[in-house]
Amino acid sequence: MRVPLLDIQRQNHVLQEELRAAFDRVLESGQFILGQEVEAFEEMAAAAADARFALGVSSGTDAILLALMALGIGPGDEVICPSFTFFATAGSIARAGARPVFADSLADTFNLDPVAIEPLLTPRTRAIIPVHLFGQPADMGPILELARRHGLRVIEDTAQAFGAEYCGRSVGALGDCGTMSFYPSKNLGAFGDAGLLVTNDRELARRARLLRNHGAERQYFHAMIGGNFRLDTVQAALLRVKLPHLAAYTAGRQKHASEYTRLLRPLEDRIILPAAAPDRTHIMNQYTIRVPGRRDELQEYLRRRGIGTAIYYPVPLHRQECFGGALEAPLPVAEMLAAEVLSLPVFPELKAEERAEVAQAIFDFYDG
Numbered sequence: 001m002r003v004p005l006l007d008i009q010r011q012n013h014v015l016q017e018e019l020r021a022a023f024d025r026v027l028e029s030g031q032f033i034l035g036q037e038v039e040a041f042e043e044m045a046a047a048a049a050d051a052r053f054a055l056g057v058s059s060g061t062d063a064i065l066l067a068l069m070a071l072g073i074g075p076g077d078e079v080i081c082p083s084f085t086f087f088a089t090a091g092s093i094a095r096a097g098a099r100p101v102f103a104d105s106l107a108d109t110f111n112l113d114p115v116a117i118e119p120l121l122t123p124r125t126r127a128i129i130p131v132h133l134f135g136q137p138a139d140m141g142p143i144l145e146l147a148r149r150h151g152l153r154v155i156e157d158t159a160q161a162f163g164a165e166y167c168g169r170s171v172g173a174l175g176d177c178g179t180m181s182f183y184p185s186k187n188l189g190a191f192g193d194a195g196l197l198v199t200n201d202r203e204l205a206r207r208a209r210l211l212r213n214h215g216a217e218r219q220y221f222h223a224m225i226g227g228n229f230r231l232d233t234v235q236a237a238l239l240r241v242k243l244p245h246l247a248a249y250t251a252g253r254q255k256h257a258s259e260y261t262r263l264l265r266p267l268e269d270r271i272i273l274p275a276a277a278p279d280r281t282h283i284m285n286q287y288t289i290r291v292p293g294r295r296d297e298l299q300e301y302l303r304r305r306g307i308g309t310a311i312y313y314p315v316p317l318h319r320q321e322c323f324g325g326a327l328e329a330p331l332p333v334a335e336m337l338a339a340e341v342l343s344l345p346v347f348p349e350l351k352a353e354e355r356a357e358v359a360q361a362i363f364d365f366y367d368g
């Protein structure tokens with residue numbers, strides 16, 4: 001039995017009629033840039049994220065760049081972020097002209113280690129970007145406390161965790177602002193690139209709104225230098241169809257995750273199953289196990305059995321060539337995770353027999 005890592009078509013097929021109707025509505029309106037569809041989606045998204053303001057933007061990557069620009073962070077500034085994350089977290093810091101400073105992660109949750117932040121602070125440090133990796137909130141309590149103590153801004157990279165909660169509150173607007181991605185593989189997937197910025201700060205929302213559209217309050221009158229970070233109207237219309245299903249998609253992922261954990265528990269002396277920290281909901285954008293020693297071998301075995309897996313992420317960012325590759329102090333946990341992680345198929349529409357096949361294949365690998 002072949003089991004894909006992700007089959008987005010299963011989710012979109014059942015909504016085909018509604019999606020076509022949304023597309024037709026935009027086609028007939030003739031409005032393809034911003035407008036009512038985007039505003040209606042922003043209103044829904046703000047409510048879903050428990051935030052006062054939400055801004056539709058061109059991608060999750062641009063949302064981070066826009067957040068940094070709106071906070072006035074740029075050349076001469078340093079921003080702390082995890083090394084073990086997707087490239088966009090740090091790439092956006094560098095695109096804003098600031099310097100990413102990489103902190104180590106925790107081995108059990110894959111998230112930024114709050115204790116690793118303080119030694120990296122310098123007079124130039126302006127912000128921290130925790131990432132809620134794989135769908136599990138980072139430990140925001142100590143991170144926000146530290147930021148408050150040192151006068152730092154906090155941008156939550158919520159690309160993988162739209163809808164997750166930390167101590168009963170939705171992530172995204174816990175700090176100054178948060179950024180979401182609707183890249184098709186995220187829990188809420190668009191039909192191309194799309195993203196969101198959320199905040200409770202009215203002035204920050206106002207600045208971000210201007211910067212999203214070339215810093216112009218009135219067309220051709222530019223108060224600030226922004227960019228084109230707008231969400232496509234057609235994406236907003238299509239996302240309005242899917243957003244009401246987000247909670248159900250997430251529940252599907254969580255069910256698969258708890259089944260994997262139940263099925264794979266007997267292998268716990270050989271593989272490390274994902275841990276959910278207390279006081280947090282894990283929305284399981286990825287179900288990521290750690291496979292000490294034999295990760296690549298297991299991935300190849302599963303590939304030959306027709307099972308899709310992925311390595312998020314094989315090279316920690318402090319080792320990337322574009323960031324100077326390992327000039328900084330070593331980050332042992334980030335490096336260990338990069339060598340051990342393997343993500344299994346966990347998309348909501350995965351069938352029970354597919355899930356069982358994945359677990360069985362992992363047993364066979366260790367028995368064989």
Ligand SMILES: *Cc1c(COP(=O)(O)O)cnc(C)c1O
Nearest residue numbers: 059060061086088159181182183
């Ligand atoms: C997907 C992702 C992004 C970037 O989102 P795009 O919409 O693909 O630009 C940023 N950070 C993290 C952690 C992500 O997973």
